[in-house]
Amino acid sequence: MPKLNISVEQEQAAFEEEVKAIEKQWSERPHLKRPYTARTIAALRNTIPQSYASSAQGRKLWNQLNAHNVAGTCELTFGTTDPVVVSQMAKHQQSVYVSGALCGFSEVSFPGMDACDYPWDTVPKVVKKVFSSQLWHDQRQRQYRMRHPVSERAGLENWDYLAPIVADGDMGFGNLTSTMKMAKEFVESGVAMIHLDDLAIGMKKFTVGQGRTVVPTSEYLDRLKAVRMQFDVMGADTLLLCRCDIDHSEFISSVVDARDHEYVLGATRQVRPLKDVLADAQAVGEDLKVVRSAWKASAGLLTFDDAVKAQALEDQFKTYKLELSKASPSIASRREIASKVLGKDIFFDWELPRSYIGQYMFQPTVKTIIERAIAAAPLGDVTWARMDSPIWKDIVEFHTEVRKVFPDRLFAFGYTGDYDYGKAGFSESAVKTLHLDLAKMGVVWQVQPIWSLQGLNLLTEQFGKLFAEEGIAGYIQTVQTPALATKPMTDGFEKLSYCGGYLADAFFETVAGEEIVEKGSAPNIKRH
Known part of the structure; x- marks a missing residue:
């Protein structure tokens, strides 16, 4: 292998030029705040510069979404994995959505429910298939038009087949290097934007009477950082959509981050650990759902703040909240302040309700989603709060509060197939204008994810x-x-x-x- 014939001075000069180029590229999207420097990214790059169609598609989508934001309108699209369907979407949609749930049904050897248990490169491969079909349609349409004289072309079809693709990155499929590899594959596939959520890997359950599990705020932010870093290493202008699935989640995988402590549930009475009670019940064939519900009632499950409120006088609780606003959000600070204000210790044990695989019980609120979305926003371009129910006051509160911190924030919204709008209080006329009402709050990208099903x-x-x-x-x-x-x-x-x-x-x-x-x-x- 020959030695590179270049002086260290030339090497350093080339490096400094690349640093300047990176800084210039970053300045074009000042809403992003990286936790690393341009010099670090330059040192992580290959010596052969490369360009990707994903960058062009990302810039195109960014311009489309910002145009909608200015106009108070929105893009309405839906999920599919079929290139034939995508070719017809070009006539009405500005973007295409490739859903992980759809890929798990139609693009794998063992289809099934959206447990995110398919290979990590499944969705990128589908994106590549769809993008390749878009390029083909763009090519054959261009050639067909060029067969005709200029005087006739105005009467020919001329669709924008290169609608930017938005794709489901789920929760990153493993550790940070797995997430980086997935992001790289997406860029090489031609995607315009991917979304990454805050769910815990391998913990999606649907039929045991329990809800979703999220990861700590810090782990979610690390996932987003890994994707942003991979995009930057590749020099790609691919967009990142920060999706928070914390709404109505019942568990959190760890309490390592103090920002999550406010919402962790604990037993306020001394009872046997839930996992032991369930193990005994399973051994004798009892209904675990019934046993779990009875245990929750006996344990007096509350967040620590609610446990304090239950034992404090009104003035004491006001003092507790005031002191807490000046301190760390950790459970240790909460215990210390409560003990000082009330003159006694509050019994609260978040270990007792843990599941047999270690999950902590969790009780998120709209405030929880807002806090997590605000923490994630500087790493991504668009924000999406996945909500189980279309509760209008919650939707308004979320988007309004995030925009108080980030006034120009762009949002996404997903309509699930089983939303009960009547039960949520929507009239028929309100449902008809829902997409327009959302658009007024900056929800510029709206999707029905599972239309293909x-x-x-x-x-x-x-x-x-x-x-x-x-x-x-x-x-x-x-x-x-x-x-x-x-x-x-x-x-x-x-x-x-x-x-x-x-x-x-x-x-x-x-x-x-x-x-x-x-x-x-x-x-x-x-x-x-």
């Missing part, structure tokens, strides 16, 4: 029934005839400009030395 399944079942009952006559009447009659014709295999017939012919023509640009469409091009 609920939507495609419904349409497929309906057509399958019709086809089984009416045969080809039903197909001709309900699909083929209406599709061929539209102006322009609905995209399909019969439409050569869409399915790539002209592009395929162009390859043959080019190899044969023929000109593929129609006469008069490019008068300055000469034949060779």
Whole structure:
């Protein structure tokens, strides 16, 4: 292996130039606050500079979202993994969403519920598949248009097939290096933005009467830092969406971060540990859900602040809260202040309710989501609070309070397939304007994540029934005839400009030395 023939002075000069270039790039997005310097990132880069389509797509999406913010409008999109569906979204949507849940159903060897248990490169591979199809549609449309003279092109279809892709990064799939590798794969796939959440890996449960588990604030921030660092090492302008799934979470994996202590539940009565009670119940075949509920009632589960409130006079609790506002948020500070104000120790044991795998019981509020979102905001470009229910006052409080700290913050919002808007107090007219009302608060990117499950399944079942009952006559009447009659014709295999017939012919023509640009469409091009 030959030694590089470069002086250390030249090496240092090149390094300093790269540092300046990084600092200039960072200055274009001042809302981001890195915990490291441009010099550190420069030292982590390869010596061969590279560029990525992901950067162009990220900048494109950033401009789209900011334009919506200024106008008070929003982008409405939905989730899919199918390139055919994506080709039609170009006519109405500005972006495409690739959901991890959808990938887990349709893109893996062992499909199933969204437990985030698929290989870490699953979603990046789907993004690459979708982006490759977008590039192909962009290529065949461009070639088709160039076959026509300028005078005719205004009447031709001209869709923006390169709609930026937003993709699900889940919780990063492991330690920080795994998260970095996933981020790198996403950039190389052509993604415009990925979102990362604060859920605990391997703890998604759905049928045991328990909710989600989140990680400590510090662990969540480290995940975001790892992605931001990987983007910076690659020099990519890919966007990062900070998604907080802490709403209605019932557990937290650790109490290592004092910022989370306010919301951890503890027993206020001396009882046996929950894990021991459940182990005994399981041994004799009792219903664990019933036993768990009875134990919670007997333990008097409360947060520490609520435990203090239950034993303090009104003036004492006011004093406690005032003293606490000047101190650390840790449980140690809370105990010390409570003891001083009340003149006694408060019994509170957050070890007793821990699960058999070590989770602590947790009771988040809207304030919890706000605090975590504000802590994460400087590392990302957009914020998304995943909410289990569309409770309007909570939605307004969250977005309003975050914007008090970050006035120009951009937000995302996801509509789940089982939202009960009537139960949440929405009238029919309120549901119709919901996306516009959200947009006024800066919620510029709104998504129905699982349309391909609920939507495609419904349409497929309906057509399958019709086809089984009416045969080809039903197909001709309900699909083929209406599709061929539209102006322009609905995209399909019969439409050569869409399915790539002209592009395929162009390859043959080019190899044969023929000109593929129609006469008069490019008068300055000469034949060779």
